[in-house]
Amino acid sequence: MFFTVFAVLFLAFSVAGIVCALLSPERGVALSLGCFGGVASVAMGAVGVCALISDTPFEVRLWSVPTVGPLMLSVDKLSGLFLLVSAFVFLATSIYSVEYLQAYLKHFNLRTLSVCYFAIMLAVGLVLSAADALTFLVSWELMSLFGYALVNYQKRDEQSTRPGYLMLVMGEAGFVAVVLAFLVIGGRGPGNLLFSSLRLHSASLGWHARWAVFLLSFFGFGVKTGLAPFNRWLPQAHPIAPANVSAVLSGVLLNLGIYGIIRVNADLTPLATAGPGLVVLLVGAFSALMGIMYANRDNDMKAMLANSSIENMGIITTALGAGLVFMTFHQPLLAGIAWIAAFYQMTNHSVYKSLLFFGAGAIDRNSGTRLMDRLGGLSKHMPLLAALFLAGALSICALPPTNGFVSEWLTLQCLLQSSVLASRSVKVLFALAGAGLALTAGLAVTCFVKAYAMTFLGIPRSNQARQRARVRFPIRLAMGLGAVSCLLLGVLPTYVIPILGRVSELLTGVNAAAALVPPFFNGAPGHSRLPHSFLSDFHNLGAQVGQNLLPAPGLVVLHRGHAQNPVVFAMSTSYMLPVLILLASTLFLAVRFVLARRSKTVRKPVWAGGLASLFPELTYTATGFSSPVRVTFNAVFHPQMSEERLELIAGHFRNSITRVVGEVHVFDRVLFQPLVNRASHIARTLSRMHHGRLNAYSAYVLGTLFVVLLLSRTQVEEHVVLSPALILIVALILDRLL
Amino acid sequence: MSRWVISGLRQGVVTTCYPTRMETAKGTSPGLPARLTPMADEFGQELVDVCPTGAIHFERGEARVDYGRCIHCFRCSRSARYVLEWESGFEWARFASDGSNFVKGAASWPKAFRKSMHIRVVDAGDCGACLNEVKQLNNPYYNMHRLGFFITPTPRKADILLVVGPVNDHTRLPLQAAYDAMPTPKLVMAVGACALSGGVFGPSFVTGTGVKDVLPVDIEVPGSPPPPLAILHGLLVAAGRKPPMPGQDGR
Numbered sequence: 001m002f003f004t005v006f007a008v009l010f011l012a013f014s015v016a017g018i019v020c021a022l023l024s025p026e027r028g029v030a031l032s033l034g035c036f037g038g039v040a041s042v043a044m045g046a047v048g049v050c051a052l053i054s055d056t057p058f059e060v061r062l063w064s065v066p067t068v069g070p071l072m073l074s075v076d077k078l079s080g081l082f083l084l085v086s087a088f089v090f091l092a093t094s095i096y097s098v099e100y101l102q103a104y105l106k107h108f109n110l111r112t113l114s115v116c117y118f119a120i121m122l123a124v125g126l127v128l129s130a131a132d133a134l135t136f137l138v139s140w141e142l143m144s145l146f147g148y149a150l151v152n153y154q155k156r157d158e159q160s161t162r163p164g165y166l167m168l169v170m171g172e173a174g175f176v177a178v179v180l181a182f183l184v185i186g187g188r189g190p191g192n193l194l195f196s197s198l199r200l201h202s203a204s205l206g207w208h209a210r211w212a213v214f215l216l217s218f219f220g221f222g223v224k225t226g227l228a229p230f231n232r233w234l235p236q237a238h239p240i241a242p243a244n245v246s247a248v249l250s251g252v253l254l255n256l257g258i259y260g261i262i263r264v265n266a267d268l269t270p271l272a273t274a275g276p277g278l279v280v281l282l283v284g285a286f287s288a289l290m291g292i293m294y295a296n297r298d299n300d301m302k303a304m305l306a307n308s309s310i311e312n313m314g315i316i317t318t319a320l321g322a323g324l325v326f327m328t329f330h331q332p333l334l335a336g337i338a339w340i341a342a343f344y345q346m347t348n349h350s351v352y353k354s355l356l357f358f359g360a361g362a363i364d365r366n367s368g369t370r371l372m373d374r375l376g377g378l379s380k381h382m383p384l385l386a387a388l389f390l391a392g393a394l395s396i397c398a399l400p401p402t403n404g405f406v407s408e409w410l411t412l413q414c415l416l417q418s419s420v421l422a423s424r425s426v427k428v429l430f431a432l433a434g435a436g437l438a439l440t441a442g443l444a445v446t447c448f449v450k451a452y453a454m455t456f457l458g459i460p461r462s463n464q465a466r467q468r469a470r471v472r473f474p475i476r477l478a479m480g481l482g483a484v485s486c487l488l489l490g491v492l493p494t495y496v497i498p499i500l501g502r503v504s505e506l507l508t509g510v511n512a513a514a515a516l517v518p519p520f521f522n523g524a525p526g527h528s529r530l531p532h533s534f535l536s537d538f539h540n541l542g543a544q545v546g547q548n549l550l551p552a553p554g555l556v557v558l559h560r561g562h563a564q565n566p567v568v569f570a571m572s573t574s575y576m577l578p579v580l581i582l583l584a585s586t587l588f589l590a591v592r593f594v595l596a597r598r599s600k601t602v603r604k605p606v607w608a609g610g611l612a613s614l615f616p617e618l619t620y621t622a623t624g625f626s627s628p629v630r631v632t633f634n635a636v637f638h639p640q641m642s643e644e645r646l647e648l649i650a651g652h653f654r655n656s657i658t659r660v661v662g663e664v665h666v667f668d669r670v671l672f673q674p675l676v677n678r679a680s681h682i683a684r685t686l687s688r689m690h691h692g693r694l695n696a697y698s699a700y701v702l703g704t705l706f707v708v709l710l711l712s713r714t715q716v717e718e719h720v721v722l723s724p725a726l727i728l729i730v731a732l733i734l735d736r737l738l
Numbered sequence: 739m740s741r742w743v744i745s746g747l748r749q750g751v752v753t754t755c756y757p758t759r760m761e762t763a764k765g766t767s768p769g770l771p772a773r774l775t776p777m778a779d780e781f782g783q784e785l786v787d788v789c790p791t792g793a794i795h796f797e798r799g800e801a802r803v804d805y806g807r808c809i810h811c812f813r814c815s816r817s818a819r820y821v822l823e824w825e826s827g828f829e830w831a832r833f834a835s836d837g838s839n840f841v842k843g844a845a846s847w848p849k850a851f852r853k854s855m856h857i858r859v860v861d862a863g864d865c866g867a868c869l870n871e872v873k874q875l876n877n878p879y880y881n882m883h884r885l886g887f888f889i890t891p892t893p894r895k896a897d898i899l900l901v902v903g904p905v906n907d908h909t910r911l912p913l914q915a916a917y918d919a920m921p922t923p924k925l926v927m928a929v930g931a932c933a934l935s936g937g938v939f940g941p942s943f944v945t946g947t948g949v950k951d952v953l954p955v956d957i958e959v960p961g962s963p964p965p966p967l968a969i970l971h972g973l974l975v976a977a978g979r980k981p982p983m984p985g986q987d988g989r
């Protein structure tokens with residue numbers, strides 16, 4: 001009932017938004033986008049909440065198409081979660097756009113942007129609620145196309161449209177793979193394309209077909225998610241897109257790839273062997289590591305954030321892969337925990353990445369540059385923006401008690417749970433993935449220390465950074481929404497995990513949330529895995545503080561393995577926050593009133609190396625800060641310097657030396673360039689066939705006929721095959737002789 | 739790599755035995771002429787003339803060498819009829835004659851540096867010789883880290899300011915800025931004849947008579963350049979771990 005109301009509201013407001021964008025005067029477009037977009041996304045979120053709460057999926061039967069069968073929409077808990085997360089990003093983006101788009105008013109057509117924005121909102125809604133392959137694929141394609149239109153919105157010249165074009169091309173390649181995957185699932189199949197019938201049918205697939213489905217769909221969705229090595233488009237697309245589009249791209253569209261992977265590989269054709277799950281796991285960890293390395297290298301804020309999106313998607317995919325492996329080893333509880341971690345990380349990423357993109361956009365708009373080497377000192381005239389950006393940066397660094405900490409902690413913990421698995425090689429791979437993620441987490445801190453410090457602290461490094469600007473209310477509201485959500489998702493994990501647990505329960509059949517959030521508050525003794533004595537030990541530690549104040553089973557996230565694997569992992573950011581505040585304030589007071597009394601504080605100007613005052617060239621740059629990372633991972637970045645000397649006088653005196661440092665992305669260098677070289681080599685070889693002699697061409701025709709007949713030999717008589725072969729041979733001989 | 743370890747082990751410890759024992763190896767110090775030598779007037783006057791920096795004064799039948807100006811040019815031990823005795827030690831550091839509050843006794847000598855001291859080196863227009871000797875303190879032979887002395891890149895973390903050079907016009911303000919930027923308590927050590935008195939450069943149109951024109955100096959290390967061991971002695975004196983040169987404590 002409510003569901004229908006909200007769904008209709010969503011539809012109505014999105015369409016109204018399009019109409020309003022077309023009819024309202026140019027100046028009002030941004031406002032109408034904000035209002036209608038905001039309401040529509042609230043409705044979208046409400047649909048998601050309804051789906052998460054209800055036990056049965058909401059289904060809407062659309063019309064029936066001849067030869068394809070009935071089309072259907074259905075919103076289950078999995079779709080519900082993705083809808084809710086997307087709705088949050090759309091809501092914040094709509095608010096943000098009201099102010100952000102003012103800068104585009106004179107130079108660009110806001111109507112196009114607005115229409116595409118609502119269209120992509122509808123397309124996302126449709127992708128997430130599609131319950132048959134046709135609707136899914138069509139809406140997926142729509143989403144890709146509108147995504148392309150939005151990213152390429154500020155097209156100025158050939159150079160700036162290339163990345164968008166690359167995004168489109170790679171997305172389309174992925175789309176073809178997804179189509180093929182669906183063809184394999186429903187190939188000889190059920191006669192219609194409904195997910196429900198595909199689900200039934202997929203049980204009969206052989207292992208070849210399963211691997212094909214997995215590889216095709218993982219590639220197809222992985223391209224959209226930005227998994228290595230098919231993510232070259234992402235760091236290029238973000239810098240050319242407007243900031244609000246970047247937020248949607250990172251916060252919503254990348255998630256849809258994750259949705260696709262889960263929908264196909266955990267729901268439609270659940271994996272039967274551990275192999276595919278391990279591929280997911282390792283590709284995820286690899287993406288995370290590569291993403292964060294390049295994020296460390298990039299000094300363009302948006303390229304850096306894009307690479308960090310790749311990192312986060314990698315972490316999500318790693319947790320996802322762990323879940324898939326646990327499922328094939330019949331450990332639904334651990335799989336559930338892994339998926340909770342994946343969903344948690346996904347939610348967090350959408351929240352903080354949109355927040356950070358908003359911040360980058362505001363800085364870009366005010367200073368006209370996104371290069372950290374040219375920014376600096378912004379916290380002096382944008383203190384609120386700095387604080388909000390800091391909240392996002394702390395969360396993405398996974399520092400407790402923020403939300404990033406909870407999800408990354410859960411991910412690493414569930415990777416450690418691989419000790420229950422029987423296979424030793426699988427354990428080793430889990431350990432590798434865990435080590436990769438640990439390194440990633442460390443590098444993420446470096447990366448965002450750099451991002452925050454170089455942008456907001458120190459002194460301005462250029463005149464652009466010196467410009468004063470006000471950050472207006474909509475931007476502050478949108479970013480504040482993100483920052484508050486980061487904090488809430490961080491300190492109240494025991495409220496979030498049960499919701500995510502409902503989603504993973506849909507896929508695993510086991511309620512993993514119950515195993516993560518023990519009932520410390522109501523102390524129900526009937527918990528098989530947690531005997532009363534065990535719980536009361538934690539009571540002595542204070543796990544029941546807040547018992548009568550908060551409606552929750554407890555504030556501690558705790559998991560205890562079973563008899564063979566009695567590993568306990570426990571954490572409580574909810575208690576950590578007050579303790580941290582207490583410690584910090586005690587320290588502050590101690591320093592301020594006890595230690596400071598004994599020594600005198602003297603204020604002196606900043607040490608500028610003996611010069612009269614500090615100037616920007618003396619301070620640390622972003623490039624300098626990331627230098628240790630570049631040097632350590634030199635093998636990955638592999639920078640090459642070419643030197644050109646101009647020696648005019650007597651060949652001894654140099655007039656000029658030009659040094660160019662070139663860097664080719666590791667995937668281009670190792671994978672794509674050799675592939676392209678190989679392909680063009682083959683093409684060159686083949687082009688020798690095109691010499692323009694007629695007899696040869698007729699020989700090719702005959703040869704083709706021969707091969708075709710040979711391939712379909714089973715149905716054809718022998719002599720039918722042989723006769724063209726004879727003609728071919730005769731023709732070739734004639735060709736030689738003539 | 740492994741060869742490096744093995745050859746290092748085979749080599750053994752090469753670091754000087756100073757300050758536990760006196761270093762007696764050849765070539766570690768150029769030495770200085772004897773400070774006080776009684777002699778006849780005519781010889782004394784000749785010595786005063788022979789000294790290129792005016793380090794020798796002749797009063798009341800005694801030739802007195804001002805170590806703050808001496809550049810160990812050996813003229814007084816070779817190119818005169820009555821030569822001065824040559825002393826080979828290196829523990830020359832002394833408290834500055836009209837030095838800081840610490841030296842005058844107006845404030846008690848900082849005890850915090852006994853175990854460890856961070857040094858900010860400032861080149862106040864030196865010719866490179868003293869700076870080169872300071873640099874040697876970091877090498878394995880002198881290895882001042884074993885004694886808890888460290889060079890810092892910023893005066894913010896420094897305990898002692900080590901100044902080399904006669905302080906010319908262009909380095910005066912940076913030198914003052916570096917001193918200002920240091921947290922208290924702080925010491926100043928002037929190293930080399932130029933830093934002590936202007937040396938061969940000063941006083942002249944670009945330099946004054948050394949660091950004491952600009953900053954309150956605590957420790958002076960004579961020599962031009964002083965050998966690393968003399969600088970080490972200066973640091974130990976500053977840290978309160980060694981007594982200054984006898985008869986030269988300036989107080």
Ligand code: SF4
Nearest residue numbers: 789808809811812814
């Ligand atoms: S060594 Fe040279 S500078 Fe020193 S006192 Fe003798 S003559 Fe003068």
